[in-house]
Amino acid sequence: MGRFSVTTRLVSCAFLLATGATAVSEASADDDRHSMCQNIEHPTTIGSDRKCVRVTKTVSGDVVNNAKVGDSHKETPGFFIGGHGLISGALVNNGTITGGGDEQGALTLGKDADVQSGIFNNGTIVSTRGNAIALGYRDDDDHWSGPQGAALTGDIVNAGLIDGHDNGIAALFGTMSGALVNTADGTIKGGNVAVYIADSFTYWTGGIENHGLIAGDEAGIQIGSLDGPGGGVEFAGGILNDVGGEITGETGLAIAIGGESFTGSIVNRGSIEGARGGIAIESGIFAGGLFNAASASILAHDGDAVFADALWSGGFENRGTVSGASRGFAYAG
Secondary structure, three states, X not given: OOOOOOOXXXXXXXXXXXXXXXXXXXXXXXXXXXXXXXXXXXOEEEOOOEOEEEEOOEEOOOEEXXXXXXXXXXXXXXXXXXXXXXXXXXXXXXXXXXXXXXXXXXXXXXXXXXXXOOEEEOOEEEEOOOEEEEEOEEEEOOOXXXXXXXXXXXXXXXXXXXXXXXXXXXXXXXXXXXXXXXXXXXXXXXXXXXXXXXXXXXXXXXXXXXXXXXXXXXXXXXXXXXXXXXXXXXXXXXXXXXXXXXXXXXXXXXXXXXXXXXXXXXEEOOEEEEOOOOEEEOOOEEEOOEEEOOOOEXXXXXXXXXXXXXXXEOOEEEOOXXXXXXXXXXXXX
Protein backbone atom coordinates (compact mmCIF):
# COMPACT_ATOMS: atom_id res chain seq x y z
CA MET A 1 0.00 0.00 0.00
CA GLY A 2 1.44 3.39 -1.01
CA ARG A 3 1.90 6.17 1.44
CA PHE A 4 -1.20 8.06 0.21
CA SER A 5 -3.33 4.95 -0.24
CA VAL A 6 -5.85 5.48 2.57
CA THR A 7 -9.06 5.87 0.56
CA THR A 8 -11.36 8.84 1.11
CA ARG A 9 -14.96 7.70 1.55
CA LEU A 10 -16.66 11.06 2.20
CA VAL A 11 -18.10 11.72 -1.25
CA SER A 12 -19.77 8.34 -1.55
CA CYS A 13 -21.21 8.66 1.95
CA ALA A 14 -22.39 12.26 1.81
CA PHE A 15 -25.98 11.59 0.80
CA LEU A 16 -26.59 9.46 3.89
CA LEU A 17 -25.12 12.12 6.16
CA ALA A 18 -27.61 14.61 4.81
CA THR A 19 -30.69 12.43 4.40
CA GLY A 20 -32.54 9.60 6.06
CA ALA A 21 -34.06 6.41 4.71
CA THR A 22 -37.13 6.37 2.52
CA ALA A 23 -39.07 3.64 4.30
CA VAL A 24 -40.99 4.60 7.43
CA SER A 25 -42.77 1.44 8.58
CA GLU A 26 -42.33 0.42 12.22
CA ALA A 27 -42.65 -2.92 13.97
CA SER A 28 -42.56 -3.41 17.73
CA ALA A 29 -42.92 -6.37 20.06
CA ASP A 30 -42.26 -7.33 23.64
CA ASP A 31 -38.71 -8.42 24.40
CA ASP A 32 -37.85 -11.09 26.96
CA ARG A 33 -35.43 -8.83 28.77
CA HIS A 34 -36.79 -5.35 27.93
CA SER A 35 -40.56 -5.06 27.64
CA MET A 36 -40.24 -1.57 26.17
CA CYS A 37 -37.96 -2.65 23.32
CA GLN A 38 -38.84 -2.13 19.71
CA ASN A 39 -37.96 -5.14 17.59
CA ILE A 40 -37.21 -4.07 14.03
CA GLU A 41 -37.76 -6.48 11.15
CA HIS A 42 -38.41 -4.06 8.26
CA PRO A 43 -36.97 -0.76 6.97
CA THR A 44 -37.86 1.71 9.70
CA THR A 45 -37.69 5.32 10.74
CA ILE A 46 -37.82 5.75 14.53
CA GLY A 47 -39.68 8.97 15.25
CA SER A 48 -40.40 8.67 18.97
CA ASP A 49 -38.26 7.80 21.99
CA ARG A 50 -37.62 4.14 22.78
CA LYS A 51 -36.15 2.42 25.83
CA CYS A 52 -34.27 0.10 23.49
CA VAL A 53 -34.23 -1.19 19.92
CA ARG A 54 -33.27 -4.67 18.74
CA VAL A 55 -32.45 -6.10 15.32
CA THR A 56 -32.12 -9.90 15.37
CA LYS A 57 -33.35 -10.70 11.87
CA THR A 58 -32.64 -9.44 8.36
CA VAL A 59 -33.84 -5.92 7.57
CA SER A 60 -33.84 -5.35 3.82
CA GLY A 61 -33.28 -1.62 3.74
CA ASP A 62 -32.35 1.32 5.95
CA VAL A 63 -33.00 1.98 9.63
CA VAL A 64 -33.07 5.67 10.63
CA ASN A 65 -33.22 7.02 14.18
CA ASN A 66 -34.59 10.53 14.67
CA ALA A 67 -35.34 10.14 18.38
CA LYS A 68 -33.72 9.11 21.67
CA VAL A 69 -33.04 5.40 22.04
CA GLY A 70 -31.80 3.88 25.30
CA ASP A 71 -31.41 4.79 28.95
CA SER A 72 -28.17 6.36 30.16
CA HIS A 73 -28.74 4.81 33.61
CA LYS A 74 -28.82 1.26 32.22
CA GLU A 75 -25.87 -0.94 31.22
CA THR A 76 -27.87 -2.68 28.50
CA PRO A 77 -27.44 -1.38 24.95
CA GLY A 78 -29.87 1.20 23.70
CA PHE A 79 -29.55 -0.18 20.17
CA PHE A 80 -28.62 -3.85 19.73
CA ILE A 81 -27.92 -5.79 16.53
CA GLY A 82 -27.13 -9.45 17.08
CA GLY A 83 -28.26 -13.06 16.95
CA HIS A 84 -27.41 -13.01 13.23
CA GLY A 85 -29.11 -9.62 12.88
CA LEU A 86 -28.44 -7.93 9.52
CA ILE A 87 -29.30 -4.54 8.07
CA SER A 88 -28.73 -4.70 4.32
CA GLY A 89 -29.02 -0.93 4.02
CA ALA A 90 -27.61 1.74 6.33
CA LEU A 91 -28.12 2.56 9.99
CA VAL A 92 -28.45 6.35 10.20
CA ASN A 93 -28.55 8.07 13.58
CA ASN A 94 -29.85 11.65 13.58
CA GLY A 95 -30.89 11.52 17.24
CA THR A 96 -29.37 10.05 20.40
CA ILE A 97 -28.39 6.48 21.24
CA THR A 98 -27.36 5.84 24.84
CA GLY A 99 -26.86 3.05 27.39
CA GLY A 100 -24.21 0.34 27.59
CA GLY A 101 -21.76 -0.88 30.19
CA ASP A 102 -19.53 -3.86 31.07
CA GLU A 103 -18.07 -4.12 27.51
CA GLN A 104 -21.40 -3.52 25.80
CA GLY A 105 -21.98 -0.24 24.07
CA ALA A 106 -24.83 2.18 23.64
CA LEU A 107 -24.80 0.73 20.12
CA THR A 108 -23.74 -2.91 20.23
CA LEU A 109 -23.16 -5.32 17.35
CA GLY A 110 -23.23 -8.91 18.58
CA LYS A 111 -22.99 -12.34 17.01
CA ASP A 112 -22.50 -12.12 13.23
CA ALA A 113 -24.12 -8.68 13.18
CA ASP A 114 -23.63 -6.60 10.05
CA VAL A 115 -24.77 -3.28 8.60
CA GLN A 116 -23.84 -3.69 4.98
CA SER A 117 -24.25 -0.08 3.79
CA GLY A 118 -22.63 1.38 6.87
CA ILE A 119 -23.34 3.15 10.16
CA PHE A 120 -23.77 6.93 9.82
CA ASN A 121 -23.86 9.04 12.96
CA ASN A 122 -25.08 12.61 12.54
CA GLY A 123 -26.26 12.87 16.14
CA THR A 124 -24.98 11.53 19.46
CA ILE A 125 -23.95 8.03 20.52
CA VAL A 126 -22.90 8.17 24.17
CA SER A 127 -22.37 5.81 27.09
CA THR A 128 -21.87 7.09 30.62
CA ARG A 129 -20.98 3.58 31.86
CA GLY A 130 -19.19 1.73 29.05
CA ASN A 131 -18.38 1.98 25.35
CA ALA A 132 -20.31 4.20 22.96
CA ILE A 133 -20.06 1.67 20.10
CA ALA A 134 -19.09 -1.96 20.72
CA LEU A 135 -18.22 -4.38 17.94
CA GLY A 136 -18.67 -7.69 19.71
CA TYR A 137 -19.02 -8.40 23.41
CA ARG A 138 -18.68 -11.22 25.91
CA ASP A 139 -21.96 -12.87 26.83
CA ASP A 140 -21.91 -13.94 30.48
CA ASP A 141 -25.04 -15.51 31.96
CA ASP A 142 -25.97 -18.55 34.04
CA HIS A 143 -25.79 -20.93 31.08
CA TRP A 144 -23.23 -19.53 28.65
CA SER A 145 -20.09 -17.48 28.65
CA GLY A 146 -18.30 -16.60 25.48
CA PRO A 147 -17.49 -13.94 22.91
CA GLN A 148 -20.16 -12.79 20.48
CA GLY A 149 -18.28 -11.54 17.43
CA ALA A 150 -19.59 -8.90 15.04
CA ALA A 151 -19.01 -9.20 11.27
CA LEU A 152 -19.27 -5.61 10.05
CA THR A 153 -18.70 -5.04 6.33
CA GLY A 154 -19.95 -1.45 6.07
CA ASP A 155 -18.15 1.74 7.07
CA ILE A 156 -18.63 3.70 10.28
CA VAL A 157 -18.96 7.38 9.31
CA ASN A 158 -19.18 9.91 12.13
CA ALA A 159 -20.28 13.50 11.64
CA GLY A 160 -21.58 13.92 15.20
CA LEU A 161 -20.43 12.87 18.68
CA ILE A 162 -19.33 9.40 19.76
CA ASP A 163 -18.36 9.47 23.45
CA GLY A 164 -17.82 6.56 25.82
CA HIS A 165 -16.99 6.44 29.52
CA ASP A 166 -14.59 3.58 28.69
CA ASN A 167 -13.98 3.81 24.93
CA GLY A 168 -15.60 5.70 22.11
CA ILE A 169 -15.46 2.80 19.63
CA ALA A 170 -14.40 -0.59 20.99
CA ALA A 171 -13.75 -3.43 18.52
CA LEU A 172 -13.64 -6.38 20.92
CA PHE A 173 -14.65 -9.56 19.07
CA GLY A 174 -15.22 -10.23 15.39
CA THR A 175 -14.18 -8.64 12.11
CA MET A 176 -14.42 -5.27 10.34
CA SER A 177 -13.85 -4.87 6.60
CA GLY A 178 -15.22 -1.34 6.32
CA ALA A 179 -13.45 1.92 7.17
CA LEU A 180 -13.85 4.28 10.10
CA VAL A 181 -14.28 7.82 8.75
CA ASN A 182 -14.46 10.71 11.22
CA THR A 183 -15.50 13.80 9.27
CA ALA A 184 -14.49 17.41 9.93
CA ASP A 185 -17.64 17.82 12.05
CA GLY A 186 -17.05 14.57 13.93
CA THR A 187 -15.74 14.02 17.45
CA ILE A 188 -14.82 10.63 18.91
CA LYS A 189 -13.89 10.60 22.60
CA GLY A 190 -13.14 7.92 25.18
CA GLY A 191 -12.44 7.96 28.91
CA ASN A 192 -9.78 5.36 28.18
CA VAL A 193 -9.30 5.24 24.40
CA ALA A 194 -11.27 6.98 21.68
CA VAL A 195 -10.83 4.18 19.11
CA TYR A 196 -9.81 0.85 20.62
CA ILE A 197 -9.21 -2.31 18.57
CA ALA A 198 -8.43 -5.17 20.94
CA ASP A 199 -6.10 -8.09 20.30
CA SER A 200 -9.20 -10.28 20.75
CA PHE A 201 -10.58 -8.75 17.53
CA THR A 202 -9.65 -10.93 14.54
CA TYR A 203 -9.04 -8.33 11.84
CA TRP A 204 -9.84 -4.77 10.73
CA THR A 205 -9.08 -4.17 7.06
CA GLY A 206 -10.69 -0.85 6.07
CA GLY A 207 -8.35 1.59 7.79
CA ILE A 208 -9.08 4.74 9.79
CA GLU A 209 -9.57 8.21 8.30
CA ASN A 210 -9.79 11.32 10.49
CA HIS A 211 -10.76 14.85 9.51
CA GLY A 212 -12.08 15.94 12.93
CA LEU A 213 -11.16 15.16 16.55
CA ILE A 214 -10.21 11.77 18.00
CA ALA A 215 -9.31 12.22 21.68
CA GLY A 216 -8.80 9.69 24.45
CA ASP A 217 -7.21 9.74 27.88
CA GLU A 218 -4.78 6.81 27.54
CA ALA A 219 -4.71 6.99 23.72
CA GLY A 220 -6.54 8.52 20.81
CA ILE A 221 -6.21 5.31 18.77
CA GLN A 222 -5.01 1.99 20.14
CA ILE A 223 -4.63 -1.11 17.99
CA GLY A 224 -3.80 -4.24 19.97
CA SER A 225 -1.50 -4.38 22.97
CA LEU A 226 1.97 -2.90 23.40
CA ASP A 227 3.09 -5.88 25.47
CA GLY A 228 5.06 -7.16 22.52
CA PRO A 229 4.45 -8.99 19.19
CA GLY A 230 3.39 -12.58 18.93
CA GLY A 231 -0.30 -12.61 18.19
CA GLY A 232 -3.33 -10.44 18.25
CA VAL A 233 -5.32 -8.36 15.81
CA GLU A 234 -4.38 -7.92 12.15
CA PHE A 235 -4.95 -4.35 10.96
CA ALA A 236 -4.88 -3.16 7.34
CA GLY A 237 -5.88 -0.04 5.46
CA GLY A 238 -3.64 2.49 7.16
CA ILE A 239 -4.37 5.61 9.18
CA LEU A 240 -4.93 9.00 7.56
CA ASN A 241 -5.06 12.11 9.74
CA ASP A 242 -6.01 14.79 7.26
CA VAL A 243 -5.65 18.58 7.25
CA GLY A 244 -7.53 19.93 10.28
CA GLY A 245 -7.60 16.51 11.92
CA GLU A 246 -6.46 16.06 15.52
CA ILE A 247 -5.56 12.81 17.29
CA THR A 248 -4.65 13.24 20.95
CA GLY A 249 -3.80 11.23 24.05
CA GLU A 250 -4.47 13.36 27.11
CA THR A 251 -2.30 11.36 29.53
CA GLY A 252 -0.79 8.75 27.22
CA LEU A 253 -0.02 8.17 23.55
CA ALA A 254 -1.83 9.70 20.63
CA ILE A 255 -1.54 6.49 18.55
CA ALA A 256 -0.50 3.10 19.95
CA ILE A 257 0.01 0.25 17.47
CA GLY A 258 0.47 -3.31 18.66
CA GLY A 259 -1.09 -6.57 17.54
CA GLU A 260 0.12 -9.10 15.00
CA SER A 261 0.49 -6.79 12.01
CA PHE A 262 -0.20 -3.32 10.66
CA THR A 263 -0.26 -2.81 6.89
CA GLY A 264 -0.93 0.48 5.13
CA SER A 265 0.67 3.86 5.64
CA ILE A 266 0.32 6.29 8.50
CA VAL A 267 -0.19 9.63 6.75
CA ASN A 268 -0.39 12.77 8.88
CA ARG A 269 -1.45 16.10 7.43
CA GLY A 270 -2.83 17.45 10.70
CA SER A 271 -1.91 17.22 14.39
CA ILE A 272 -0.93 14.13 16.38
CA GLU A 273 -0.09 14.91 20.01
CA GLY A 274 0.36 12.81 23.13
CA ALA A 275 1.34 13.47 26.72
CA ARG A 276 3.66 10.42 26.92
CA GLY A 277 4.45 9.92 23.26
CA GLY A 278 3.11 10.72 19.83
CA ILE A 279 3.09 7.39 17.97
CA ALA A 280 4.32 4.07 19.36
CA ILE A 281 4.64 1.16 16.91
CA GLU A 282 5.19 -2.23 18.51
CA SER A 283 3.29 -4.58 16.21
CA GLY A 284 4.97 -7.71 14.93
CA ILE A 285 4.98 -6.32 11.38
CA PHE A 286 4.65 -2.69 10.31
CA ALA A 287 4.40 -2.33 6.53
CA GLY A 288 3.63 0.84 4.65
CA GLY A 289 5.72 3.52 6.27
CA LEU A 290 5.03 6.86 7.91
CA PHE A 291 4.66 10.22 6.15
CA ASN A 292 4.38 13.56 7.99
CA ALA A 293 3.39 16.35 5.60
CA ALA A 294 4.46 19.99 5.56
CA SER A 295 2.65 22.01 8.25
CA ALA A 296 1.75 18.75 10.02
CA SER A 297 3.02 17.88 13.50
CA ILE A 298 3.70 14.83 15.65
CA LEU A 299 4.41 15.96 19.21
CA ALA A 300 5.20 14.31 22.53
CA HIS A 301 5.25 16.26 25.79
CA ASP A 302 7.16 13.38 27.38
CA GLY A 303 9.02 10.54 25.67
CA ASP A 304 9.48 10.12 21.92
CA ALA A 305 7.40 11.67 19.17
CA VAL A 306 7.69 8.40 17.21
CA PHE A 307 8.96 5.16 18.73
CA ALA A 308 9.14 1.93 16.74
CA ASP A 309 10.05 -1.59 17.77
CA ALA A 310 8.72 -3.67 14.89
CA LEU A 311 9.73 -5.34 11.66
CA TRP A 312 9.42 -2.11 9.63
CA SER A 313 9.10 -1.64 5.89
CA GLY A 314 7.99 1.37 3.87
CA GLY A 315 10.24 4.15 5.11
CA PHE A 316 9.82 7.35 7.10
CA GLU A 317 9.47 10.78 5.53
CA ASN A 318 9.08 14.04 7.43
CA ARG A 319 8.31 17.41 5.86
CA GLY A 320 6.71 18.97 8.93
CA THR A 321 7.43 18.87 12.67
CA VAL A 322 8.31 15.74 14.63
CA SER A 323 9.29 16.71 18.18
CA GLY A 324 9.51 14.78 21.43
CA ALA A 325 10.79 15.57 24.90
CA SER A 326 13.25 12.68 24.52
CA ARG A 327 13.64 12.03 20.79
CA GLY A 328 11.87 12.90 17.58
CA PHE A 329 12.16 9.46 15.97
CA ALA A 330 13.51 6.36 17.71
CA TYR A 331 13.79 2.94 16.09
CA ALA A 332 14.63 -0.03 18.26
CA GLY A 333 13.63 -2.80 15.88
